[in-house]
Every structure is written in structure tokens, then in C-alpha cells.
Amino acid sequence: MDLYAFPPIAGLLDGAHTVLMTLAALLEPVIGIASAAAAVVLITLLVRGALIPVGISQAKAEQTRSRLAPKLAALQKQHKKNPERLQRETMKLYGDEGTTPFAGCLPMLVQAPVIGVIYALFILPTIAGHPNALLEQTFFGVPLGSSLAGQIAAGTLAPGALVVFLIVIAGIAVVGELTRRVFQPSTPVGGAAGTNRADASAGGAGASAALLAAPGMTRALGALQFITAVIAIFVPLAAALYLLVTVAWTLVQRMLLRRRYPLVEASTA
Template sequence: MFEFLDVPVSGALFLVDRFAGFIDPVTAPVSVALTIVLFTAAIRLALLPFSVAAVRGERARAKLLPELKKLQEKHRNNPEKLREAAADLQRESGTSFFAGCLPSLAQLPFFMVMYRLFAFPSVGGQPNPLLDHTLFGTPLGAHFTSAAGPVFLGLFALLAVVAWISSRRQSALLAESPTPPPGGGLLKLLPFGTLLVAAFVPLAAGLYLLTTTTWTLVERALLRREPGIRTPAAG
């Protein structure tokens, strides 16, 4: 189904495998696991400009929402007039209601490649060698349902902490927002979905989830503190 990802995934596998071999003399027991963490962090760092653009776009979109609500109330019986007024509002503000969406979408192929690299038993029709390695005795290709143990329990504990902090920050954002989005309660629960996913994917993919969600948590906190990038919750 995702054969079009075979080439980039194979390239990523080559880089990860080579780097793991390079650091193996120093970090032999955890070389591949550490490489997964470092590789994920490196990709997230490379994608930082997209994240900055997305946050700026969310800020611009959040500023437009109150005005859009006023227009919807004013022209609720005239859809054509509402479209024209909304277009004028976007033109005058120099942004759009979809600002921030494109940078987020641009990151999806990278996340798909990384997830496939760490979650699937084969790459390009060949066995995935990354999943043959271990972390403290637990194979990186093992699933919680078949190899429950201290490593998985530690992983779930760390994912739960990250999810809890993310949920609290989401709650704070929703409280700050002058126009809370519908389904705000569900938004606060979404971070805990990583625990459910981690229960059904290989340990390697769980390490990827822990790294990328932690990165997102820290990244968003730092970007919100930057002048001109702070954004209220906008859904």
C-alpha cells in the first residue's frame, strides 16, 4: 500500500544503520535505540522552519476567527455575501484561514517515512535489520502484547508523562482562547492516544513516538515564548 515510500525508507535505513555502526564501539548495548532517538531528533530539527511557519500561521488564523464569527452572524442568511466578506477579510489581513495548514502537511511525508522505518518488519521487500537489535534485552521489533516487561513499562510511563503535560498545556490554551473550538474536551485527551498506539507497534516505533512527542512538547513551549510567535489556542 505504501510502496512509494520504499526508496526514502531504504535511504533512511542506510543512514540509521551506518550511524549505529559508527557509534557502536562506544554505545554497543543501546546503539540502535540511541540512533533511533538521535535520527528522529535530527529530522525534527531539520523540520523546525516548517514548525515555525505553522505556529505563525495558527496565530494569524486565530486573529481572524473573531472577525469571521462577526461576519457569519451578519451574513448568516446570505452565503454569497459571507464568502465575499471573508475573502475581503483575508485579503486585508494578508493571511488566510488555512494559514499554518500547508507547513503542517509538508511534514507528513517525513513522519510517514520515519514511522514506516521503525514500525514495519520489512523495508523494500527485505527484513528490517533495525528490529533485530535489542534495548536492555528487549528486541526493538517486540510488541507489548507479546513481550511486556520493564522496558515497555518504562516507555509507557514516559509517554504518559509527556501526554499529561501536553494535555495540561492544551487545557491552558483552551482557557486563554476567546473562541474555544468545539470538542475541546476531546483535544485534551488526544495526547494520551500515543499510549494506545505504543501498545500495538514495535518497541522501535514506541521510541520514535516518545522522541517526537517530547520534541513537539518542548518545541511548542519554546516557540510560544518567542516574540511575535505566541499564539492563542485556535483548534
Template sequence: MSVFTPLVTLLSQLAHLLQPLFGASAMAAAIVLFTLCVRLVLHPLARAAARGERVRNRLAPRIAELNARHKGDPQRMQRALTELYAKEGVSPIAGCLPTLLQLPVFAVTYHLFSGGGGALRDHTLAGAPLGGHWLDAVRAGGVFGPHGVVFLALFAVITAVAAWTFRRARKAAAHAGSAAAPGALPGAGGLAKFLPLLSFGTLVTAAVVPLATGLYLATTMTWTAVERALLQRTPDTPEVAPGAVESIP
């Protein structure tokens, strides 16, 4: 039995349950539902990451003091930061965990609908095969052909979410001011400007992976944007510290 068999069975069962509502597109709906379940399981980590971001913002003055004290000694500065974060009970990499833990799910989804899932790739979304690629759809019927428009709709969703994420990041940066926070790592300002653009990289990825994988990307990207917006609007969330970087999915 293949290691992918349990997921194939799960998706097939979900599609069977959803078929009365979504008909021939039930497998696509099953992928969306599966993605939402994965993100729901990872939500506690997202909450922990949001808490860590708030703590790091609160610690900005102390980090500035450490930076001034250990100026010219990066190793001692790193040790001091590690001790400070450990004392506060936060991890500098906490914000990366939700994204890192999704990579295996992304890889499995790509494998299943690139040929490893057998008949799964023959399921469709509005007539477009879930195992098909955008260039195949364009060659078969043109950009605005029956399958091409399905990909265009997917790209439109990804672009809209990426643009919303980018605007929110720019707004946060404008509110914080153009100056980097005291004690910020060298190059943090440039990194803060670059990271929001990574959301648009999802559009490039969706153009080269199977439709099913692009659907997964669009779903998880939308969840991430909405989740982060809600977590940052909680009453105990302080103002964004100057130079704070908003992580992207």
C-alpha cells in the same frame, strides 16, 4: 533497490556514529536524532503557523463583522474569510502542515520496523526489540517484565507530555473565557474542548505500533509541546483570543 533503502542506510550510519555513547541502544538513539532533525527542518512551518494564529486572533473583530454581515449565507461568509486571509498573507491550514508532513515519516518508520527494514527491527532499546510490540512484551514477561518496563517508560513520557499539553490548553481556555469568539465557526467551542484530548490518543497508538515507531511518536510529540510553548511565549505573541484552539500533534 527499495525506496526505503536510503533511510535504512541513514539510520544505520547514525547508529554506527552513536554506538560509542549508547551501545546496543544506538539505533534507538538514531531514531530520536533522526526525528529531531525532521522537526528542525519543519520548524519554519511551525513558526509560520504560530504567526498565522496570531494574525487570526488579531482579525477576530473583523471576522465577527463578516459573520454578522453574511449571517445566513455560509458560502459568502467563506469567500469573505478566504479573501481576508489572502490579504493578510496567512493560510487557515498553515497550522496543520507540520503534522501532515510528518505522516509520511511516521508511515516509513512503521514500515521499516514492522518487517520492511530487515535487520533494523532486531535492534534493541534497553534489551527490548525495536520491532516488538507492547502486547508481545506483556505475553513474554508480563507488564513489569524486562521488556514491558521499557514500554511503560515510553508510555510514561507520552502521558506526561499529553497531560502538560492538556493543562496548557485548559489554562488558555480558562483565560479566554467560556464564551466563543464572535464570528467563530459553529461548534468551535466544543471542538476546542475536544482537541486537547487527542494528545492522549498518541498513547493508544504507541501501544499498538512497534517500539521504534512509539519512540518516534514520543520524540515528535515532546518537540511539538516544547516548540509551541516557546513560540507562544515570544514578545510579539498577543493574549489568546476567546475561543482560540490550540492545535495538537
């Protein structure tokens, strides 16, 4: 069964196709032939703007985790030989504080359907029974429905297209490295390095790493910053543009919110 032909999904894709084509038509007098790419960027900004309250919640969650880091380190030391007790006490600590180890993960979860829709819009030849006009749209001459990996596999990669792909993918990698550098915490006392580093690298899901707190684990979490750039090699260019805009937005937003909700330094905890 074709999942994209399922009526609710087909209707969703058809509506999204209409929205993007309408935006592209409105932007074409200003942007020109790159209007569809500009429409993708605009949709990305609208989605991220709608998620600002969630980003604030995420910043508050990071602040709470930094405040709890010394207590988590004490629990690790006290119950290091009893993992089940450690897990119970950790969850109890978060419960007493009115939060969870995974608070702040919602932005990633909410965006997954959006990137899925954009991905589908630029790979399907037909949507709800009609031709997909989005596949005719380009960005600096590169079809928005093509990917770097796909063009390499097909042997159709032109030098100009390679430049466009590399700029977008390198941009994602650079933003990932900036994010890693800006939010890499100093090593706290009391053995809580795993907790804070995981929080900074995984953007909220790293609390479970607090139970592991191993140097190899933290190095692996640091590498997660560049997974988005790797994904951009294989997805359509339109989806890669979405990823570039969203990671750049995330970096700027986190920098601004970190000033509003600073982390608790280990020396003062």
C-alpha cells in the same frame, strides 16, 4: 502488489535502513545496545531541526488567527443564518490578511512520511531483498519492532517490556496534557472561544471549527491531544520513540515561539 517492493519505495527504505544502521554503529561505542534507539532519536531531532522555519511560520499563523478572532466572531454573528455567506466572508477575511485557515499545518504533513518510513523499517522482515537488521535491535531489552498491542495479542508481554512501553506511552500522554494546559486559551469575548480553542488544540487546522464553535466540538478537539499516545500503543516501539521526541520538541518549540510571537488578547483586539 506489495507496496514496499515498488522500486522507488524499496530504494527509499533501503537508504533509510542504511542511514539508521550506520548511525547505530557510530553510536554503539557510546550508547551500547540501545544505539539503534538513539539513532531514531537523533533522526527525529534532525527532522525537527530542519522544520524550525516551518514552526516559525506556524507561530506567526497562530498569532494572525488570534488577531482575527474578534472579526471572525463578528462574521459568525452577522451571518449565522447563512453558512455559505459566512464561509465566503471568512475566506475573504483570511485572504485580505494574506493567510489561510490552514496556515501552519505543514509540520504535521511533512512528518507523516517520516513516521511512515520509520514504521515500515521496523515491521518488514526484508528490505530491498535483504534481511532487516533493524529488527534485531532493542531498547532496554525490548525489540524496537514490537508494539505493546502486538505483544499483548501474542501473549509475550514481559513485565520489563510493559514498563518500557508504559514509560514511553505515558510520556507522550503527559506531554500532551502539558501542551493542552499551556496553550489552552482564556475564553475570549464576542463568542470566539471556538476559534481560539480549536487553534490551540488542533495546532493550526482548527480554523474550520470557527464556523462551528460548539462546546462539544471544542471538547472533542481537546481530546485530540491524547490520540498520539493511543497510536503509540499500536505502532512499533521505534515509532513510539519518534512520537515521544517529536511531541516534546513541539511543546518546547511552541513555548519559545509563543514568547516571540504572542497571541493577541481578546480584551485588546
